[in-house]
Amino acid sequence: MNPPNHDQSLDRVKDEIRAEADAIRHRLPQRRPAATLPPLSSVDGGAAPRGGDVTDRARREYTIPELCAAQYGHFVETAIRALLKRPGDEAGRNAHVARLIAGASKIEILGDIAYSREGRAAGVNVVGLRPRYVMTKLWKVPVLGYMAEWLFRLVRLPVLARQMRASETYQIAQTHLLTAAHEELRLRFEALAARFDSVAVAQSDLRSEFAERSRDATRDSDEMRELVKRGSSESGELRHLVLGVNHWLASLRKNLADVESEQAEAAREADGFVAEVVTRALAGDNGRELRLLAWSSVVAGEVPEGGQVLDLGAGKDWLAVLSSRGLRVGGVSESPAFEALARADGHQVATSDPAVVLARTGDATLHALTALSVGPVLRRMPVAALLATARRVLRPGGLVLLGFANEAAHLADRLAGHADVTIDAALLAEALAAAGFTDVRRADAPDGVVALCATRP
Amino acid sequence: MRAAILLPVFADRDAVGFDAVAMARALRARGIETRLFCGSAIGTSEKTWSPDKLVGFAGGPDDIVIYHFSMGWPPAFDILRRCRGFRVVRYHNITPPEFFEGVSPEYVGACRSGRDEIPGIARLGCELYLGDSRFNLDELVDAGAPAERGAVLAPLHRVADLIDLEADMRLVDELNDGSHNVLMVGRIAPNKGYAELVDAFAAHAHAYGRRSRLVLVGKIDPRLEHYTNAIRQRIAEYGLNDRVRWINGASEGELKAAYVASHAFMLLSRHEGFCVPLVEAMAIGTPIVALETSAIPETLGGCGISWPTPDASLFAASLARLGADADLRNDLRHAGMRRYREHYAMDVLHRGFFELVLRAAA
Numbered sequence: 009m010n011p012p013n014h015d016q017s018l019d020r021v022k023d024e025i026r027a028e029a030d031a032i033r034h035r036l037p038q039r040r041p042a043a044t045l046p047p048l049s050s051v052d053g054g055a056a057p058r059g060g061d062v063t064d065r066a067r068r069e070y071t072i073p074e075l076c077a078a079q080y081g082h083f084v085e086t087a088i089r090a091l092l093k094r095p096g097d098e099a100g101r102n103a104h105v106a107r108l109i110a111g112a113s114k115i116e117i118l119g120d121i122a123y124s125r126e127g128r129a130a131g132v133n134v135v136g137l138r139p140r141y142v143m144t145k146l147w148k149v150p151v152l153g154y155m156a157e158w159l160f161r162l163v164r165l166p167v168l169a170r171q172m173r174a175s176e177t178y179q180i181a182q183t184h185l186l187t188a189a190h191e192e193l194r195l196r197f198e199a200l201a202a203r204f205d206s207v208a209v210a211q212s213d214l215r216s217e218f219a220e221r222s223r224d225a226t227r228d229s230d231e232m233r234e235l236v237k238r239g240s241s242e243s244g245e246l247r248h249l250v251l252g253v254n255h256w257l258a259s260l261r262k263n264l265a266d267v268e269s270e271q272a273e274a275a276r277e278a279d280g281f282v283a284e285v286v287t288r289a290l291a292g293d294n295g296r297e298l299r300l301l302a303w304s305s306v307v308a309g310e311v312p313e314g315g316q317v318l319d320l321g322a323g324k325d326w327l328a329v330l331s332s333r334g335l336r337v338g339g340v341s342e343s344p345a346f347e348a349l350a351r352a353d354g355h356q357v358a359t360s361d362p363a364v365v366l367a368r369t370g371d372a373t374l375h376a377l378t379a380l381s382v383g384p385v386l387r388r389m390p391v392a393a394l395l396a397t398a399r400r401v402l403r404p405g406g407l408v409l410l411g412f413a414n415e416a417a418h419l420a421d422r423l424a425g426h427a428d429v430t431i432d433a434a435l436l437a438e439a440l441a442a443a444g445f446t447d448v449r450r451a452d453a454p455d456g457v458v459a460l461c462a463t464r465p
Numbered sequence: 466m467r468a469a470i471l472l473p474v475f476a477d478r479d480a481v482g483f484d485a486v487a488m489a490r491a492l493r494a495r496g497i498e499t500r501l502f503c504g505s506a507i508g509t510s511e512k513t514w515s516p517d518k519l520v521g522f523a524g525g526p527d528d529i530v531i532y533h534f535s536m537g538w539p540p541a542f543d544i545l546r547r548c549r550g551f552r553v554v555r556y557h558n559i560t561p562p563e564f565f566e567g568v569s570p571e572y573v574g575a576c577r578s579g580r581d582e583i584p585g586i587a588r589l590g591c592e593l594y595l596g597d598s599r600f601n602l603d604e605l606v607d608a609g610a611p612a613e614r615g616a617v618l619a620p621l622h623r624v625a626d627l628i629d630l631e632a633d634m635r636l637v638d639e640l641n642d643g644s645h646n647v648l649m650v651g652r653i654a655p656n657k658g659y660a661e662l663v664d665a666f667a668a669h670a671h672a673y674g675r676r677s678r679l680v681l682v683g684k685i686d687p688r689l690e691h692y693t694n695a696i697r698q699r700i701a702e703y704g705l706n707d708r709v710r711w712i713n714g715a716s717e718g719e720l721k722a723a724y725v726a727s728h729a730f731m732l733l734s735r736h737e738g739f740c741v742p743l744v745e746a747m748a749i750g751t752p753i754v755a756l757e758t759s760a761i762p763e764t765l766g767g768c769g770i771s772w773p774t775p776d777a778s779l780f781a782a783s784l785a786r787l788g789a790d791a792d793l794r795n796d797l798r799h800a801g802m803r804r805y806r807e808h809y810a811m812d813v814l815h816r817g818f819f820e821l822v823l824r825a826a827a
Contacts, residue, residue: 037670
């Protein structure tokens with residue numbers, strides 16, 4: 009609900025409520041001070057007694073007019089409450105009402121209540137009641153009483169006649185009022201009847217419209233049901249398709265896993281094959297042992313005992329020679345088979361790309377960096393990147409040794425069908441110098457295999 | 466930083482007590498060591514300390530003291546004067562004594578002494594004056610509190626608990642007998658407008674004649690027996706004894722049942738500092754018809770039918786309209802629930818509390 013609409017709507021509703029309140033205002037209930045009275049409607053339909061002071065429990069004196077103001081049952085109840093200070097019981101009240109109906113005067117009823125044993129005990133005084141009550145009692149004496157009342161009424165005859173005339177006038181006036189009220193009621197009834205007829209017509213129209221709307225609603229409901237049914241069917245079909253696709257994806261994933269597994273197995277076998285061929289080829293290289301010894305002398309001459317050396321791709325024999333000279337050696341190989349062979353001899357070798365290993369090596373942590381077959385290394389990283397990284401990882405005064413021998417990485421590359429990197433020693437020497445290395449010199453092996461070494465400033 | 470919550474009388478079942486406890490818990494949840502200090506404690510499981518220990522605990526320049534001001538209590542002046550940190554006066558309002566004239570001299574005295582303290586508290590120079598409502602805050606500012614140090618934060622309440630707990634089904638069944646139930650929640654006291662409430666209900670019952678029932682959920686105070694008897698007498702004078710259901714000292718389940726089973730919540734109170742029952746009615750979705758006095762229009766926020774005068778005809782016609790107009794009932798229900806979520810939900814109030822107290826103290 010939009011708040012401004014809510015406010016406008018509420019204002020309109022409040023206007024309607026105000027109008028409704030004005031309409032009911034004249035029908036508001038009145039509180040009845042003697043609300044604990046028993047329901048007088050069972051005795052008569054008269055109005056409630058006026059004022060709350062007549063039945064005030066603390067009051068001990070009344071006048072005749074104020075007690076006689078009420079009529080019929082209310083007169084009796086008021087008299088009992090005023091004179092006995094308690095609500096009237098039904099039997100007593102009805103007995104007094106019956107006497108009123110039989111023609112007893114109010115004075116007589118008041119006196120009977122006030123001068124009863126209970127009334128005397130209550131001690132309530134009604135001003136002027138006693139002489140008038142005595143007089144009514146006198147009239148009860150046989151013969152004499154009758155005569156006395158006859159004389160009394162005879163004396164009061166002119167007064168009675170005047171009261172009769174006044175009463176007659178009052179009755180006529182009331183009759184006129186009643187006739188007018190009756191006429192007004194009749195007119196209202198006719199108006200109500202007319203409205204009732206129009207309401208009946210409206211009701212009939214509403215019934216017809218309701219029936220028509222009901223038919224529309226039934227038709228819409230049927231259409232809706234059909235749509236829901238169709239939607240439900242399509243939803244089931246879609247669910248089936250989704251399940252089918254899920255199944256297909258699961259099968260595909262399994263097949264891919266199988267293919268990858270077979271590829272890994274083939275790669276492992278190929279790697280093992282290459283390792284065996286390379287090992288045989290290296291074993292057949294008669295000058296290799298002297299070569300490795302000569303280069304290890306170069307390294308040991310520059311690196312203090314226990315110095316850290318990292319080799320890129322030479323293999324376990326080179327690592328063994330360096331270790332035998334008291335150096336701490338680590339190697340890098342891209343072949344898991346070579347790594348396994350080196351680890352079997354107790355050397356630390358990582359299976360990874362040389363560029364990755366160098367990137368993860370801390371600044372100035374190495375005393376020497378060797379690559380006896382520099383070609384495979386240059387195939388994986390440009391010479392500028394290799395030399396810049398070498399400068400970063402070498403300590404000041406550290407040695408870099410780059411050879412052109414047919415070591416393990418070189419042979420594995422060739423077996424994999426990769427072409428040799430064509431770079432000669434002179435060009436590499438220029439690159440070393442250009443990269444800021446000092447003391448760039450040849451360190452060729454006794455059998456003439458070329459190598460270069462240089463010092464990090 | 467430490468925090469102290471100070472109040473004269475601590476009863477955790479009343480609105481002030483719960484506000485104090487909720488503040489203490491919120492501060493502790495932020496890692497601030499917090500203690501409750503009170504003159505006396507009634508039926509509470511929360512640990513409390515004597516007020517004379519407060520200054521030693523949280524009287525330093527980095528500490529916070531929150532005084533819940535809802536009645537006269539002279540020791541508060543001395544304690545607040547001796548504290549050197551961030552002092553907050555949380556004003557819950559005090560009923561004017563005129564409401565109790567001729568009903569209870571005891572209440573007249575208590576209310577008068579409380580109201581007499583308002584100027585003193587307002588001019589004490591505390592760092593923050595925090596009213597439950599703008600109505601409350603304005604009273605403090607009118608009495609001399611600096612307006613720039615004033616703020617409004619609705620009382621922390623437990624309406625969320627009321628929403629979650631199960632209603633008393635026995636009472637729900639009793640009330641759901643086809644009658645149109647009209648609910649009022651609040652202690653039976655002269656400022657709550659029970660006489661006008663009965664008049665309005667009688668007008669409705671008389672003018673519309675339908676089966677209706679007035680459900681009065683409120684604690685009957687023996688000290689206000691004269692007033693309670695007058696209300697009973699008024700109901701009898703309208704002949705409505707069998708249409709009024711009194712529930713004295715209702716349990717939480719009965720309170721929930723009364724809200725759930727009622728078609729309207731009708732409030733003709735003459736003086737409210739905030740009126741938590743309005744929030745309860747909003748949260749549970751009972752449509753509201755109310756008299757526009759004191760803080761009631763502010764709390765209601767246009768989410769109910771309200772009138773500026775206690776005209777019985779207007780209220781009767783409002784009840785009749787609510788009974789007959791389902792769209793109106795739904796509109797008011799949704800508007801009330803939205804107002805509760807946006808303004809009175811506990812996460813909203815907690816955010817406001819931290820914003821006002823902790824940020825200002827920092």
